[in-house]
Amino acid sequence: MKIRVTVVSENSVISSGNLLGEHGFCALVEAGDEKILFDTGRGYALIHNARFLGIDLGSIEKVVLSHGHSDHTGGLVELFKDLKPREVFGHPDIFFSRFHELPNGARRPIGIPFSRSFLEGQGARFILSKGPQKICPGVSTTGEVPRVTPFETGDPTLFLGAEHGGGKDHLLDDLSLIVEGEEGLLVLLGCAHAGVINILTHTRQLMPDKPVRVVMGGTHLGMSGEEQMVETIKTMKDLGVEKVGASHCTGLAGSARLMAALGDRFFFAGVGAVVEV
Numbered sequence: 001m002k003i004r005v006t007v008v009s010e011n012s013v014i015s016s017g018n019l020l021g022e023h024g025f026c027a028l029v030e031a032g033d034e035k036i037l038f039d040t041g042r043g044y045a046l047i048h049n050a051r052f053l054g055i056d057l058g059s060i061e062k063v064v065l066s067h068g069h070s071d072h073t074g075g076l077v078e079l080f081k082d083l084k085p086r087e088v089f090g091h092p093d094i095f096f097s098r099f100h101e102l103p104n105g106a107r108r109p110i111g112i113p114f115s116r117s118f119l120e121g122q123g124a125r126f127i128l129s130k131g132p133q134k135i136c137p138g139v140s141t142t143g144e145v146p147r148v149t150p151f152e153t154g155d156p157t158l159f160l161g162a163e164h165g166g167g168k169d170h171l172l173d174d175l176s177l178i179v180e181g182e183e184g185l186l187v188l189l190g191c192a193h194a195g196v197i198n199i200l201t202h203t204r205q206l207m208p209d210k211p212v213r214v215v216m217g218g219t220h221l222g223m224s225g226e227e228q229m230v231e232t233i234k235t236m237k238d239l240g241v242e243k244v245g246a247s248h249c250t251g252l253a254g255s256a257r258l259m260a261a262l263g264d265r266f267f268f269a270g271v272g273a274v275v276e277v
C-alpha cells in the first residue's frame, strides 16, 4: 500500500496557488482509508490551506502531536471547532508549560495554548504514551527518543515553566511519525528537538529490517551549531537516506546547506509538497 504525505502548513509555500505559509508544521498522512493529521501548525493557515489542497478536515479522525509547542498545536482549536470526536496521540508531557528565551532575557510562552479539559470538551480524546504508538496499519510513532549522540545537545533558548522546575527544556515529548512505505520508511519530523540522528537511530532500533528512505519535516538544524549540521549530513549519507525534505525550523540557511551537501537527494518540503512511499 502506498502511503501519501502532504505538507499542509509550514513556513514556506513551494507550490503555486492560494496557499499560505506560517511558522510551524502540519502534514496529512493518507494510508488507505485512514487520514492522520500530524501536528496542526499554529492555526492561521490550517483551514485555508486544507480547503485549497482539497483536504476535508471533517473526515480526519486521528491527530498525532509531535510535541507541545504552539507552532505545532495551535491549530487544534480550529480543527475541533466542528466538535467532532477525534483521537489525539502524543507524549504525556505535551501539556507542560514552556518558554522561549529571547536575546534580551525575556521569556515568551510557547506551550500548547489551550487546556486539556477545554480540548476534551471540544471532542479531543487524548491517548498519551511515552512509548511508541500504533496509529493505523503502516503508521506509528517513535515515542520518546533516547538521546545518544554527543552532538545533538538541544536548543539552549527553550525552558520549562516554574511548576516543572524552570530549567532547560529537553523536550522529552518530542516524537516523530514512522510511515512504512512499500520499499522502506519515511520518517516525518515535527521539530526534531530530540535530534535527527537520535530519531533515525531509534527508528532503526524499532524497525531494524526496514531502511529509512525519506526523512522530511522540521529538522531544527537552523537553530543548531556547525558540528551538528556536519555530523547530521554525514550520518544521513552513511545511513543511505535517499531523500531529505527540509521544512520549518531547518531555516533558509540550513536548507541551503543541506541542498549543497545532498544535491538531488534534497527537496524543499514546503506547503503543498507531496511525497508517496
Ligand SMILES: [Fe+2]
Residues within 6 Å of the ligand: 024, 025, 069, 071, 072, 190, 191, 218, 248, 249
Ligand atoms: Fe516548531
Ligand SMILES: [Fe+2]
Residues within 6 Å of the ligand: 067, 069, 191, 193
Ligand atoms: Fe518545537
